[in-house]
Amino acid sequence: MARKAVATKAKTQAQKLANVPQFTAEQDLEAYREMLLIRRFEEKAGQMYGMGLIGGFCHLYIGQEAVVTGITMASEKGKDAQITGYRDHGHMLVMGLDPKGVMAELTGRQGGLSGGKGGSMHMFSNEHKFYGGNGIVGAQVSLGAGLAFAAKYKGDGSVSIAYFGDGAANQGQVYETFNMAKLWKLPVVFIIENNKYAMGTSIERAAATTDFSMRGASFDIPGEQVDGMDVRMVYDAARRAIEHARSGKGPFILEMLTYRYRGHSMSDPAKYRSKDEVTKYRQERDAIEQVKARLIASGAQTEESLKAIENDIRAIVTEAADFATNDPEPDAAELWTDITISA
Amino acid sequence: MPQILMPALSPTMEEGKLSKWLVKVGDSVKSGDVLAEIETDKATMEVESVDEGVVKELLVEEGTEGVKVNTPIALVLAEGETAEAAPAAKTAPEPAEAPVVPAEKAAEDAPAAAAVPAAPKFEAQSDPDLPEGVEMVEMTVRQALNEAMAEELRRDKDVFVMGEEVAEYQGAYKITQNLLQEFGPERIIDTPITEHGFAGLAVGAAFAGLKPIVEFMTWNFAMQAIDQIINSAAKQLYMSGGQVKAPMVFRGPNGAAARVGAQHSQDYSAWYSHVPGLTVIAPYSAADAKGLLKAAIRSPNPVVFLENEILYGSTGLVPKVDDFLLPIGKARIARKGADVTIVSFSMGMRYATQATEKLVAAGVDVELIDLRTLRPLDSDTVIESVKKTGRLVTVEEGWPQGGIGAEISARVMEQAFDYLDAPVIRVTGKDVPMPYAANLEKLALPNVDEVIAAVNAVTYRS
Numbered sequence: 001m002a003r004k005a006v007a008t009k010a011k012t013q014a015q016k017l018a019n020v021p022q023f024t025a026e027q028d029l030e031a032y033r034e035m036l037l038i039r040r041f042e043e044k045a046g047q048m049y050g051m052g053l054i055g056g057f058c059h060l061y062i063g064q065e066a067v068v069t070g071i072t073m074a075s076e077k078g079k080d081a082q083i084t085g086y087r088d089h090g091h092m093l094v095m096g097l098d099p100k101g102v103m104a105e106l107t108g109r110q111g112g113l114s115g116g117k118g119g120s121m122h123m124f125s126n127e128h129k130f131y132g133g134n135g136i137v138g139a140q141v142s143l144g145a146g147l148a149f150a151a152k153y154k155g156d157g158s159v160s161i162a163y164f165g166d167g168a169a170n171q172g173q174v175y176e177t178f179n180m181a182k183l184w185k186l187p188v189v190f191i192i193e194n195n196k197y198a199m200g201t202s203i204e205r206a207a208a209t210t211d212f213s214m215r216g217a218s219f220d221i222p223g224e225q226v227d228g229m230d231v232r233m234v235y236d237a238a239r240r241a242i243e244h245a246r247s248g249k250g251p252f253i254l255e256m257l258t259y260r261y262r263g264h265s266m267s268d269p270a271k272y273r274s275k276d277e278v279t280k281y282r283q284e285r286d287a288i289e290q291v292k293a294r295l296i297a298s299g300a301q302t303e304e305s306l307k308a309i310e311n312d313i314r315a316i317v318t319e320a321a322d323f324a325t326n327d328p329e330p331d332a333a334e335l336w337t338d339i340t341i342s343a
Numbered sequence: 344m345p346q347i348l349m350p351a352l353s354p355t356m357e358e359g360k361l362s363k364w365l366v367k368v369g370d371s372v373k374s375g376d377v378l379a380e381i382e383t384d385k386a387t388m389e390v391e392s393v394d395e396g397v398v399k400e401l402l403v404e405e406g407t408e409g410v411k412v413n414t415p416i417a418l419v420l421a422e423g424e425t426a427e428a429a430p431a432a433k434t435a436p437e438p439a440e441a442p443v444v445p446a447e448k449a450a451e452d453a454p455a456a457a458a459v460p461a462a463p464k465f466e467a468q469s470d471p472d473l474p475e476g477v478e479m480v481e482m483t484v485r486q487a488l489n490e491a492m493a494e495e496l497r498r499d500k501d502v503f504v505m506g507e508e509v510a511e512y513q514g515a516y517k518i519t520q521n522l523l524q525e526f527g528p529e530r531i532i533d534t535p536i537t538e539h540g541f542a543g544l545a546v547g548a549a550f551a552g553l554k555p556i557v558e559f560m561t562w563n564f565a566m567q568a569i570d571q572i573i574n575s576a577a578k579q580l581y582m583s584g585g586q587v588k589a590p591m592v593f594r595g596p597n598g599a600a601a602r603v604g605a606q607h608s609q610d611y612s613a614w615y616s617h618v619p620g621l622t623v624i625a626p627y628s629a630a631d632a633k634g635l636l637k638a639a640i641r642s643p644n645p646v647v648f649l650e651n652e653i654l655y656g657s658t659g660l661v662p663k664v665d666d667f668l669l670p671i672g673k674a675r676i677a678r679k680g681a682d683v684t685i686v687s688f689s690m691g692m693r694y695a696t697q698a699t700e701k702l703v704a705a706g707v708d709v710e711l712i713d714l715r716t717l718r719p720l721d722s723d724t725v726i727e728s729v730k731k732t733g734r735l736v737t738v739e740e741g742w743p744q745g746g747i748g749a750e751i752s753a754r755v756m757e758q759a760f761d762y763l764d765a766p767v768i769r770v771t772g773k774d775v776p777m778p779y780a781a782n783l784e785k786l787a788l789p790n791v792d793e794v795i796a797a798v799n800a801v802t803y804r805s
Binding site: 043050122123126132142160 | 348349350351352353354374375386387388390391393412413457458459460462463503529532534535537539540541542543544545546547548549550551552553570571574575580581582583584585586587588619620622638641642643644671
């Protein structure tokens with residue numbers, strides 16, 4: 001089969017270990033901090049949802065932290081654009097947006113990133129080149145290709161990173177976009193976060209073919225399947241994919257094999273999968289525990305020093321939660337602002 | 344000492360059953376550990392710990408029904424805390440310090456609902472004064488649209504054109520003729536037949552600072568892309584709290600052409616005019632087509648620009664000035680009169696204009712208003728006219744229910760009820776999908792006689 005890049009197919013554990021790219025202690029520590037911030041932030045968001053402070057839909061990223069962390073570490077912050085769907089809190093935290101602003105948007109307060117007018121699914125930052133935060137399944141894929149189109153049009157050397165899930169991968173406009181992205185050699189990396197369930201439907205029940213890295217094959221877009229629970233594997237694959245896109249070769253698809261521990265949203269009891277399946281991932285594959293174990297085994301960190309880091313992160317999250325609880329709601333006059341721009 | 348509160352697991356949950364404890368007093372817990380199972384009328388869900396520590400006390404027995412959201416259900420002793428420091432919370436059924444008031448409760452307790460602030464009023468500018476003795480050039484609407492794009496492409500490198508057959512083929516209706524030759528394939532881009540995808544791609548490019556002109560071969564095909572036009576383009580500025588813009592134009596022929604059947608003959612004027620965040624323009628004359636398309640391309644907002652295939656070949660006089668721009672949101676009074684007001688736009692203006700000629704000849708002093716822009720809608724011009732004439736007829740090709748005429752009728756009733764001397768009459772397309780048969784198609788569309796009959800009715804001449 002003609003395929004430009006060879007997919008790293010599911011391998012044995014021994015093969016995996018032999019090929020795993022190594023992180024320096026500094027990289028491991030950076031990944032640890034970023035992923036732990038997402039985990040603790042999302043747990044707090046879940047708690048605040050339970051207290052009625054966050055309303056509507058709230059999709060947590062718990063379990064998938066390695067994906068956005070590894071990719072963002074491999075990207076150029078402030079230069080490369082990122083766009084995703086509604087499971088977006090982790091993306092913003094790793095891209096450097098203020099946790100207070102993210103949490104206050106979740107609570108719908110004036111200090112939120114969208115002034116309280118967007119909510120959990122709609123946050124953006126021109127400065128960090130984060131384009132949301134999109135509520136319609138699959139829409140961000142063509143929007144992401146548009147960001148890449150603008151990068152190429154302006155010749156600014158940036159790459160667009162467009163995330164979507166295994167559910168969105170079945171939407172028609174994804175393939176319209178794949179076609180245009182390859183046709184016009186757009187600098188875009190498509191990240192398929194395959195967490196095995198499109199809401200409550202397993203990939204086997206929704207997809208005729210479940211190797212999503214192959215979904216670009218008929219457009220001649222190279223794809224790889226990546227262990228999305230190992231931040232080193234994510235980083236390594238992302239580095240190559242981003243380089244491919246930046247060098248003018250066009251799009252690249254990375255399928256991240258990942259897992260969300262919580263339901264699709266806060267109000268999803270997740271009865272469609274067994275408790276054992278969730279427990280197995282948490283105990284055997286957890287991205288944060290992997291990094292933690294490495295840091296301690298190598299002697300770079302101790303239980304105590306990591307505890308101190310955790311306490312720092314808890315303090316950041318607590319501060320964000322306090323801010324988001326006490327910040328006032330938007331002024332009523334904001335109802336009528338930002339609808340159109342006065343020319 | 345952290346209290347574990349009964350959580351709400353859906354936006355509407357107020358209470359639930361604590362069906363099962365999965366920890367007991369003395370257990371160590373950490374973030375993510377499942378503490379308990381709770382049941383609502385909808386589902387069973389798990390309560391996870393956010394804190395670390397040792398379970399000090401379970402405050403609610405398992406099996407308890409009707410546990411209110413935010414009631415403390417357990418106490419967890421954090422690392423380093425001593426048991427003595429813990430308040431004896433079991434005797435207090437209500438939380439010592441209520442951590443949150445649920446939003447609904449807060450609303451009930453509030454003395455009065457917050458007043459809705461008044462919507463800001465859109466103030467349209469007037470058409471620019473033309474220099475004395477300016478040369479007027481006769482051209483088709485097609486040429487006018489083509490010139491508008493060419494001039495803006497020359498002026499701003501961030502403007503580009505994207506759509507099906509816009510480049511090599513020179514445009515399915517030749518609106519983009521010669522643009523490829525002048526501006527090259529980087530800026531005049533043929534797309535696959537992929538409306539949903541390329542509309543979304545263009546919106547993304549606009550987010551990133553470009554100014555796309557998206558041509559839909561017809562607006563009928565834009566239904567494939569309407570999600571991106573409304574959900575992504577129109578709402579983006581608001582959802583982002585004013586940060587992310589979508590300065591772009593979606594354009595192409597709208598409404599009935601001739602004998603192309605139900606799926607290719609639809610008027611979307613009312614559809615898009617419904618949506619806050621969009622600007623909607625539907626010109627009739629060649630001069631308006633040019634001046635308004637140039638303004639649309641420069642607009643910082645997403646603009647839906649509705650053309651009409653039958654009007655592409657019609658000619659009009661366009662002033663020959665360097666930069667002919669017209670104000671968005673301003674209606675044009677096509678003829679001043681005192682007896683009756685006719686309001687129309689786009690192809691409807693053809694019926695309205697012909698009817699006006701006959702009516703004037705018959706002694707009816709018609710005031711004819713061409714809306715030109717449908718959002719923001721220039722109510723002021725219409726209201727002022729109705730205050731003078733007391734009678735109003737609207738003309739459009741679209742369906743009657745929820746149409747532009749319906750909207751104008753409602754506004755006139757709200758703002759000029761006492762000035763009306765007769766009920767408003769809407770002349771519209773018939774409330775049917777467009778038939779293919781020539782005779783039926785003719786019947787389905789509005790016509791000059793219907794406009795005249797409506798004017799006769801509101802002036803009690805019939």
